[in-house]
Amino acid sequence: MEMKDNYDVVIVGAGPAGLAAGIDLAKEDVNVLILDRKQEIGCPKRCAEGLGLGWFNRLELKPKKEWAVQPIHGAALYAPNGEGVQMKRKEVMGYVLERKMFEKDMAIQAAKAGAKILLKHQVISAKREDGEVILTVEADNQTRTVRTPLVVACDGVDSLTAKMLGLNTKLDLNETDAGYQYEMTGVSGYDEHLLHLYFGTDIAPRGYVWIFPKRNGTANVGIGIGAYEEKTAKYYLDKWISEQDGLANGSIIEVNAGAIPVGGFLDKMEADNLIVAGDAGHMVDPIHGGGIGIALEGGRLAAKHALKAIKSEKYSNEDLEAYTPDWYNTRGNELKKRLKGRHLLEQLKDDDFNYLAGSITMDEALKIGNGALTKKDKLLLLSKKLVTRPGLVKIFMKYMKDDSGMPKK
Ligand SMILES: Cc1cc2nc3c(=O)[nH]c(=O)nc-3n(C[C@H](O)[C@H](O)[C@H](O)COP(=O)(O)OP(=O)(O)OC[C@H]3O[C@@H](n4cnc5c(N)ncnc54)[C@H](O)[C@@H]3O)c2cc1C
Structure with missing residues (x-):
């Protein structure tokens, strides 16, 4: 071992969060080690690879053609009865990535800045001793230990590192989606410049099926459903694919599966000698399950607080505790509001989706989708649409009144 x-x-985990943190810390001449149990950065991907333009702007990311492989101009949402609402713009609104290339590009940046990256190195235990953490790492059937005053846990949704250091990151089953996906080639019959999302209780209970086009008839075709569902995500996806003319004859070139945290935000994301970021800290959009941008941002924020600790040589819980409110101010508070939106969507029945898809025009959908409407205008538009649906009005009123973002029993 080197x-x-x-x-x-x-840093435990060389995904978007860990690599983003590693780049920023290495650029500040911090002696940083990034460990990952995988044998290849970014692979397998456990991701549909969609990243909205807002994240490119916010994070000052420049799309490179080797990893931003498919420009996306909008989305098409399909109601359970098959009726679609399309939101398509002339401008590019995001990209589908080749994530392994994206993450390798980040790993190169981190290594160039001076970070050490070790793959096939799995952290199997973590304990504190004399104000530091001792990590036991397994690689090539050997174990070794490494000492550090600060661990940044970016080890994804099944993170154990933070738990081993006493931070409660338990994810409630109700706040978890089960994801299953095929990367397929030889598929046709859909617009390659749109993300396609399909809703319905029989299609994807509490979730949706997606087609995220990559290039030349290749696409990520996947599903996310409530993790507590009796039947598996694979069952629903296979069933749906078998009913689609453009997909049924495609070939599967990659299979991905993984859990997605869709809520359960943590009250506390640091402890003595520890900061947690990305999926490990449940930093994911609760409505669509997207977490790449949020993990990159969270990783950078973790690096900012890690740097402060390193400069002052203070690593206690109290020294690190400004991190949690900083994250809520940067992103978490907005995600809590979106969690409220998820709870609203969960109350809609298939009929409601069919009704909304049938009554919202493409122009209106575009205005809602691109944020062109004020909250008041949105309300006005929705109330016009909902006037004939008292059940929906009730749900939306409850949603408007409840500002907590927390689930209502
Ligand atoms: C099916 C599916 C589809 C998705 N689609 C999208 C999408 O289209 N767009 C989007 O924005 N988000 C999507 N997401 C979410 C997105 O993939 C995650 O939010 C994102 O990868 C989080 O990044 P991360 O760095 O926090 O964690 P990860 O990318 O999960 O990285 C964690 C890393 O830690 C490593 N690790 C774990 N334990 C250890 C250990 N003990 N020792 C060493 N290494 C360890 C893992 O090997 C892994 O490389 C999807 C998720 C799923 C499951």
């Missing part, structure tokens, strides 16, 4: 005995920071 691992030294001590590092200023050890």
Whole structure:
């Protein structure tokens, strides 16, 4: 093993969160080690690879053609009865990525800045001793330890590192979606410049099926459903694919599966010698399950607070605790509001979706989708649409009144 005995920071997980943190810390001349249990960065991907333009702007990311492989101009949403609402613009609104290339590009940046990255290195235990953390790492059937005053846990949705250091990151089943996906080629019959989302209780209970086009008849075709469902995500996806003319004869070139945290935001994302970021800290959009941009942003924020700790050589819970409110102010508070939106959507019946799809025009959908309407205008538009649906009015009124973002029993 090329691992030294001590590092200023050890980042567990070389996904978007860990790599983003690693780049920023290495650029500040911090002696940083990034460990990942995988044998290839970004692979397998456990992701549909969609990233909205807002994230490129916010994070000052420039799309590169080797990883921003498919420009996307909007989305098409399909109601249970098959009726679609399309939101398509001339401008590019985001990209479908080739994530392994994206993450390798980030890993190169981190290594160039001075970070050490070790793959096939799995953290199997973490404990505190004399104000530091000792991580036990398994690689090539050997174990070794590494010491650090600060661990940044970016080890994804099934993170154990934070738990091993006493931080409660347990994810409630109700706040978890089960994801299953095929990367398929030889598929046709859909607009390659749109993300396609299909809703319905029989299609994807509490979730949706997606087609995220990549290029030349290749697409990520996947599903996310409530993790508590009796039948598996694979069952629903296979059933749906078999009913689609343009997909049934396609070939599967990759299979991905993974859990998605869709809520359960943490009250506390740091402890002595520890900061948690990305999926490990449940930093995911609760409505659509997207987490790449949020993980990149969270990783950077974790790096900012890690750097402050390193400069002051103070690593206690109190020294790190500004991180949690900083994240809520940056992103978490907005995500809590979106969680409220998820709870609203969960109350809609198939009939409601059919009704909305049939009554909202493409122009209106575009205005709602691109944020062109004020809250008041949105309300006005929705109330016009809902006037004949008292059941829906009730649900929307409850949604408007409840500002907590928290689930109502
Ligand atoms: C089916 C599916 C589809 C999705 N589609 C989208 C999408 O289209 N757009 C979007 O924005 N988001 C999507 N997401 C969510 C997105 O993939 C995640 O939010 C994102 O990957 C989170 O990044 P991360 O760095 O926090 O974690 P991860 O990308 O999960 O990285 C964690 C890393 O930690 C490593 N690790 C774990 N434990 C250890 C250990 N003990 N020792 C060493 N290494 C360890 C893992 O190997 C992994 O590489 C999807 C998720 C799923 C499951």
